[in-house]
Amino acid sequence: MTSLPLRAALAAVILGAAGNLAAKPLVVCTEASPEGFDIVQYTTAVTADASAETVFNRLVDFKPGTTDIQPALAERWDISQDGLTYTFHLRQGVKFHTTDYFKPTREFNADDVLWSLNRQLDPNHPWHAKTSVGYPYFESMAFKALLKSVSKTDDHTVVITLTRPEAPFLRDMAMAFTSVYSAEYGDQLLKAGKTGDLNSKPIGTGPFIFQRYNKDAQVRYKPNPDYFRGKPPADALVFAITTDSNVRLQKLRANECQVALYPKPTDVPSIKSDPQFKVAETDALVTGYIAMNTQHKYLSDVRVRKAINLAFDRQTHIEQLFGKGNATEAINPYPSSMLGNNVSITNPKQDLVKARALLKEAGMPEGTVLTLYTRNGGGPTNPNPRLSAEMLQADLAKIGIKLDIRVMEWAEMLRRAKAGEADLISSGWASDNGDPDNFLGPLLSCEAARNGENYARWCNEKFQDLIVRGRELSNDDERRWVYAEALKVYDDDQPWINMAHPKMFTAMRDNVEGYVINPLTNNNFATTRVK
Structure with a gap:
C-alpha cells in the first residue's frame, strides 16, 4: 500500500501533468501598436485586431x-x-x-x-x-x-x-x-468625467477581457469565461508588438511568440521547410498603394500624377518586395476577383521620356522635392516599406523629381497623413466586408477626403455620384456596370500609384491549433490554442 506522503506526492505530479496539458498562454507577434481601443475612432486593421476582434x-x-x-x-x-x-x-x-x-x-x-x-x-x-x-x-x-x-x-x-x-x-x-x-459603462464614465477611459479601458461582450496595454510593447487579455460562443481555449492572449518582420520571425523561432503575423513573403519558403512551423496563407482582399495628395502644388495637376505613374517600375517593385507568385499587379483600387472590376483598364508601362514631357508641360521644375511618408516595420500590403520607398525614389530621380523619404511610427504616420501634410503616402487597405464600396467609400470618396481618411484628398463628383448609386442598387449586374464606370473615372484622374494585391501569410509554431486565416485580414484568436 502506498504511504500517504507518497500518495500526496504522486497526486501533485498527476495534477502538474494535467496542468501542462491544459490551456496555455497564446503570444502573437503583431506588426504595430493599436491607435487606441475605442474602435469607432479608427480604421486600421491592427487597431481592429486589438479591440473589435478581442473585446467587442x-x-x-x-x-x-x-x-x-x-x-x-x-x-x-x-x-x-x-x-x-x-x-x-x-x-x-x-x-x-x-x-x-x-x-x-x-x-x-x-x-x-x-x-x-x-x-x-x-x-x-x-x-x-x-x-x-x-x-x-x-x-x-x-x-x-x-x-x-x-x-x-x-x-x-x-x-x-x-x-x-x-x-x-x-x-x-x-x-x-x-x-x-x-x-451602462458609458453612463458611468460620463458621470465620473472619465470619458477618455473608453479609449484605454474598453468593455465589451467579446471573447477576451482587456487587462493592460504597455505602449509599443504589448497588449494583454484574459479569456472571457462567459463568452456566448464558449470560453476561448487560450489561458491568456498577448499581443507582442514587434514592428520588424525579421524580429517577429526570430521570436517565433525562439518560442517567444507562437504566432507571427505578416512574415516577409520572401521568408515563407524557409519557414515552411522547418517542421517546427506551419504557414497559413490566403489570397487576401488587400491593396498596397501610394496616395498622391491632389491638393498639393504640382500634384493637383493630373499630368504630374500621370508622369509619376509612368516613371514607376511596377513589376520590379513587386518582385523585389513580394517574391515570385506572392502578389499580383494592382490595376484598380481593389482586387480583380471583386464585383465591378474594369478589365479594360491597364497600368502604363514605364516611359521616362513621356513622363518628362508631361512634367515639362505641367511646368514642374527639374529637381522639385516631394515628401513621401512611410511606416517603420512591415505589414501585409508592404513587407519592406524602406526598400519600397527607396525604389520609388530611384524611379522618380530618373525624371528629375527628388523624393524626401520620411519613415515614422505607424500611428504617427496615420495622424500626419490624415492632416494632409505629405505629398505622397505609402499605405494599404484590407477589405472589411468583401464589397467594392468598402474600398471606394473609405479611401476615395468626397466624405473621406473631408475627414482625412482619403489620403489623396481627391474628390471627383462624377466618381462620387457613381459610388453612391452603386450602394443603392441591389442587382449585381447593375452594380457591376456602375463600379466599372467609377473605376474608369479613377483611372483617368490617377490619384494613386497602384502597387500590388499581395497574398497574406501567418506563420505559427506547429503546436498551434484553431487559427483561421481570413481574406479580410482580421485576426481573431477566439478558437486558437497552443497544444
Whole structure:
C-alpha cells in the first residue's frame, strides 16, 4: 500500500501533468501598436485586431475565413420588402465583461445597440462630441445620410430604418465600427468625467477581457469565461508588438511568440521547410498603394500624377518586395476577383521620356522635392516599406523629381497623413466586408477626403455620384456596370500609384491549433490554442 506522503506526492505530479496539458498562454507577434481601443475612432486593421476582434462583438459577424455573414449579438433579422427597415432580434443572456474598473448590473440589451450607433449618428447624443477625430468609418461610408433612425420595440428588438436601400448594409453591420458598447459603462464614465477611459479601458461582450496595454510593447487579455460562443481555449492572449518582420520571425523561432503575423513573403519558403512551423496563407482582399495628395502644388495637376505613374517600375517593385507568385499587379483600387472590376483598364508601362514631357508641360521644375511618408516595420500590403520607398525614389530621380523619404511610427504616420501634410503616402487597405464600396467609400470618396481618411484628398463628383448609386442598387449586374464606370473615372484622374494585391501569410509554431486565416485580414484568436 502506498504511504500517504507518497500518495500526496504522486497526486501533485498527476495534477502538474494535467496542468501542462491544459490551456496555455497564446503570444502573437503583431506588426504595430493599436491607435487606441475605442474602435469607432479608427480604421486600421491592427487597431481592429486589438479591440473589435478581442473585446467587442457586433449584431452580425463574418463566418471565419469567409465574407459570408452569420448571427452574432443578433440571433436573426427581418428585412422589409422595400429594403428600408431591418429588424434585429437580439441574443439573450449575453454578459458584458467584469473588470476591476467596471461591474455590469445587467445583461446586454437593445439600449447598448442604440447607444453604440446613435453615439455616431446623433449630434445631440451625450457622447457624440467625445472624440477629437470624429467617426471616420461612419462618415466616409455615408452612414449619417443612410441611417434614418435606430430604435427599439423592446429590450431584445432593434429596428434600423434606412433612408435608401443599401446593398452592402448587412455586411457593413459586421464591420468593426458597428461594435456594440455597454451603455451602462458609458453612463458611468460620463458621470465620473472619465470619458477618455473608453479609449484605454474598453468593455465589451467579446471573447477576451482587456487587462493592460504597455505602449509599443504589448497588449494583454484574459479569456472571457462567459463568452456566448464558449470560453476561448487560450489561458491568456498577448499581443507582442514587434514592428520588424525579421524580429517577429526570430521570436517565433525562439518560442517567444507562437504566432507571427505578416512574415516577409520572401521568408515563407524557409519557414515552411522547418517542421517546427506551419504557414497559413490566403489570397487576401488587400491593396498596397501610394496616395498622391491632389491638393498639393504640382500634384493637383493630373499630368504630374500621370508622369509619376509612368516613371514607376511596377513589376520590379513587386518582385523585389513580394517574391515570385506572392502578389499580383494592382490595376484598380481593389482586387480583380471583386464585383465591378474594369478589365479594360491597364497600368502604363514605364516611359521616362513621356513622363518628362508631361512634367515639362505641367511646368514642374527639374529637381522639385516631394515628401513621401512611410511606416517603420512591415505589414501585409508592404513587407519592406524602406526598400519600397527607396525604389520609388530611384524611379522618380530618373525624371528629375527628388523624393524626401520620411519613415515614422505607424500611428504617427496615420495622424500626419490624415492632416494632409505629405505629398505622397505609402499605405494599404484590407477589405472589411468583401464589397467594392468598402474600398471606394473609405479611401476615395468626397466624405473621406473631408475627414482625412482619403489620403489623396481627391474628390471627383462624377466618381462620387457613381459610388453612391452603386450602394443603392441591389442587382449585381447593375452594380457591376456602375463600379466599372467609377473605376474608369479613377483611372483617368490617377490619384494613386497602384502597387500590388499581395497574398497574406501567418506563420505559427506547429503546436498551434484553431487559427483561421481570413481574406479580410482580421485576426481573431477566439478558437486558437497552443497544444
